[in-house]
Amino acid sequence: QKEVEQNSGPLSVPEGAIASLNCTYSDRGSQSFFWYRQYSGKSPELIMFIYSNGDKEDGRFTAQLNKASQYVSLLIRDSQPSDSATYLCAVSGNTDKLIFGTGTRLQVFP
Amino acid sequence: DGGITQSPKYLFRKEGQNVTLSCEQNLNHDAMYWYRQDPGQGLRLIYYSQIVNDFQKGDIAEGYSVSREKKESFPLTVTSAQKNPTAFYLCASSIGQDRTGFETQYFGPGTRLLVL
Numbered sequence: 001q002k003e004v005e006q007n008s009g010p011l012s013v014p015e016g017a018i019a020s021l022n023c024t025y026s027d028r029g030s031q032s033f034f035w036y037r038q039y040s041g042k043s044p045e046l047i048m049f050i051y052s053n054g055d056k057e058d059g060r061f062t063a064q065l066n067k068a069s070q071y072v073s074l075l076i077r078d079s080q081p082s083d084s085a086t087y088l089c090a091v092s093g094n095t096d097k098l099i100f101g102t103g104t105r106l107q108v109f110p
Numbered sequence: 111d112g113g114i115t116q117s118p119k120y121l122f123r124k125e126g127q128n129v130t131l132s133c134e135q136n137l138n139h140d141a142m143y144w145y146r147q148d149p150g151q152g153l154r155l156i157y158y159s160q161i162v163n164d165f166q167k168g169d170i171a172e173g174y175s176v177s178r179e180k181k182e183s184f185p186l187t188v189t190s191a192q193k194n195p196t197a198f199y200l201c202a203s204s205i206g207q208d209r210t211g212f213e214t215q216y217f218g219p220g221t222r223l224l225v226l
Contacts, residue, residue: 004152008150032213032214034213034214034215036217042219042220043200043217043218043219043220044153044200044217045217046214046215046216049213049214088152088153090215092213097155097158097168098213098215100152100153101152102150102151102152103152
């Protein structure tokens with residue numbers, strides 16, 4: 001079983017819609033959760049991190065964490081074509097090592 | 111202007127050759143990391159260093175070597191023992207252990223290594 005799992009996609013949504021990206025993890029001791037965006041041919045850039053159960057909002061992005069069910073999600077409201085990228089979920093078990101999922105490719109069409 | 115720089119952007123390796131990828135950061139971060147990314151795969155940890163003059167193997171260290179002589183620099187050498195080196199190599203840094211937000215990693219622009 002992979003430690004961090006994401007659906008590879010592509011997830012296709014129309015412009016202006018809400019994109020919902022999901023990630024599950026296997027280590028119940030995980031404490032820190034990160035979402036990175038990676039454009040094709042570029043390096044990952046940090047979008048959000050979340051430590052506590054519940055929702056965390058930052059502009060059009062909302063991260064949701066449910067430790068009991070071992071999943072973390074990223075919602076992108078009012079999706080734009082510029083949001084088209086691969087989104088990587090990363091998980092840390094209170095060490096300085098991150099475990100990355102393989103990413104979900106998001107396509108936002110006009 | 112703080113950040114992480116990697117050079118070169120593209121690197122070509124001949125059979126049997128060792129090549130070195132550069133990573134420099136001016137964020138005053140204690141910890142630095144090297145990852146490899148292959149198409150359709152997640153990031154895999156090669157080596158990491160939490161402090162100067164100390165480093166640990168990650169999940170796929172075979173065929174690679176590193177040094178950490180300065181806080182700002184963490185070069186990666188891809189040796190001839192690495193039989194499938196073609197990949198996108200990413201360097202990252204974080205503030206370091208025992209400090210708020212130590213788990214958060216920031217990435218450099220990457221180096222794409224190709225075998226001739």
